[in-house]
Amino acid sequence: MRISTLFYLIKQGMKNIYRNKMFSLASIATMTACIFLFGLFFSLVTNFRHIVKVAEEGVGVTVFFNEGLSESEIQELGKKIEKRDEVMHITFVSAEEAWEEYQQVYFKEHPELADGFKDDNPLANSAHYEIFLKSVEKQDSLVDYLTSLEGVRRVNHSDVVANTLTDVNMIVAYVSVAIIIILLAVAIFLIGNTITVGIAVRKEEIAIMKLIGATDIFVRAPFVIEGAVIGLVGSAIPLVIIYILYNKVIQFMAEKFSILSLEFLPVDNIFRYLLPVSLAIGLGVGLFGSLTTIRKHLRV
C-alpha cells in the first residue's frame, strides 16, 4: 500500500469520527469511563497488594524446639526450614535475645523488676526461629510441615490474619474483574454502534467505491482506523486524569490516615503497567468493536 493511500485512509477515518461527532463522543466517553475505572481499580488493587505484601512480610510463624536440643541440631533444623519454597527468610532468636526483647517490652518502665532474675533466664527454653513467608496463602502447608519435624516443640502462627488477607485479596480481584468486563462489553457495544452509524451515513460512498474497484481493505480501513482512534483516545484521556489525580489522592490519604502509616506505591510504579495495559485495552476494544461491526454490516 502506498504511503499516500495510507494517509488518505487515516484522514478518512478521522473524518468519520468528525462526521459522527455525537456518536464518537459517546463512544470515547464510555471508553474513558471504562479505562478510568480500570485505572482506579488497578491503582487500588496494586496498592492494596503492596500493602498486603508489606503486611505479609510481617506475618511470621514461630518455631520452638524440644528441651535440650543441641546447637548443631537447631542449625540443622534451620537449614531444613530455609530450603522450603514457602519461606522468604528465617531469623534465629536465642533464649538470651528473647529475654532481652521481653525486658525491652515489659520492664522498660521498671528495669529493677527484671534485676530480680539476675542470671537466671526465665525464658531459657524460648530459643526459636522466626519464619517469614513469601505469601500468607502458603502458611497452612508450612505449619503442617513444621509440626511434623522432629525436635519441634511448638509452632505459633495466626490463622486469622493469614486467612483474612487472602480472602480480601480474592474479593477485590473478583469484583474488579467483573466490573471491568461489564464496562468493556458496554464500550465494545457503543463503538460498534458508532461504526454502524458511520457505515449507514457512508452507504452511497461505499457503493460507489465498490463500483469503481476499491478493494475490501480500502473500503474497511477507515472504519477500522475510526475504531482504533476512538479506543486510543478513550484510554489516553483517563490516563492523564489518573496521573494527575493519583499523587493528590495518595498525599491526601497519607495525611488523613497517617495513624495507619500506609505506604502507597509511587505513580511511576503504577504507570509502568497501567499505561501499556490501558492503551492496549483501548486499542483492542476499538479494533474488536469496529471489526465485528464491519464483518456484520459491511459486506464488500
Add this chain to the structure above:
Amino acid sequence: MIHLENVRKEYIEGNAAVNGIALHVEKGEFVFVVGDSGSGKSTLIKLLLKELEPTDGEIVVNRTHLKSLKKKEIPLFRRNIGVVFQDFRLLKDRNVYENIAFAQRVIETSTKKIRKNVPAMLSLVGLAGKYRSYPKQLSGGEQQRVALARALVNEPTLLLADEPTGNLDPKNSWEIMKLLEEVNRRGTTVLVVTHNREIVDAMKKRVVTMKKGVIISDEKKGGYLYEN
C-alpha cells in the same frame, strides 16, 4: 469486449428479468441499449459489472469470464470499467476535484498522478473552472459531466452508462452524448442504456432493443424502434 451467451437472470424463480440473451460487443464499439422499464436493461448493466450473478449462461467482459472470477478479483476487474448513472451519484460533501480524485484514490494512484490527471479530465468535460464547486452548486448537466470525468479518469476500456441523460434537458443531454462520442472516438467501448428516442435516432449508432428480458432487435446504425 462484451460477450453474453444464453444469459438468464431470475430474481424470483420462474420469472426472468433477462431471458436467454446473446450479445456481442467488439472493442471500440458504441452501442445503445433501449427498451421500456422492466425490459432488463439495468439488470444487464449489473450483470456486466458482476453486481449480480446470472442464473444461467456465460458472460465474458474484457476477456474475463465472470463465472470464474473470484470475489477478491472483482475490484481489479471493475477498474477497467467506467460507470455513469442517471442520478450522477456524486459525493455531496466533496467538491468537483475531490469527486474525481476519489476514483483515483480508490485504485491507489499516487498523489502526483492525481494532480496531473484530474485537471486534464476536467478540461475534457469542460469544467476546468469549476473544480472547487460542490455538486449542489452545479446544474444537472454539469453534475453528469463530473460523473463522466470520474468514470473516465482511470482510463477504462469499457464505459457503461445507465440512462445518463434521464435527468437532463435536451441541451445538456446532447452535450453528454457528444462527450460520450468523443470518449468512444478515443478508443473506449461505450454501452449506453437509454430512453432518449431523439438522441438514439440522430446518432445512428448500433441499437439493441430489449423487451421483457429478451433482445428483439439488434441493428447497426439503427433507430429507436421500441414503441410503448
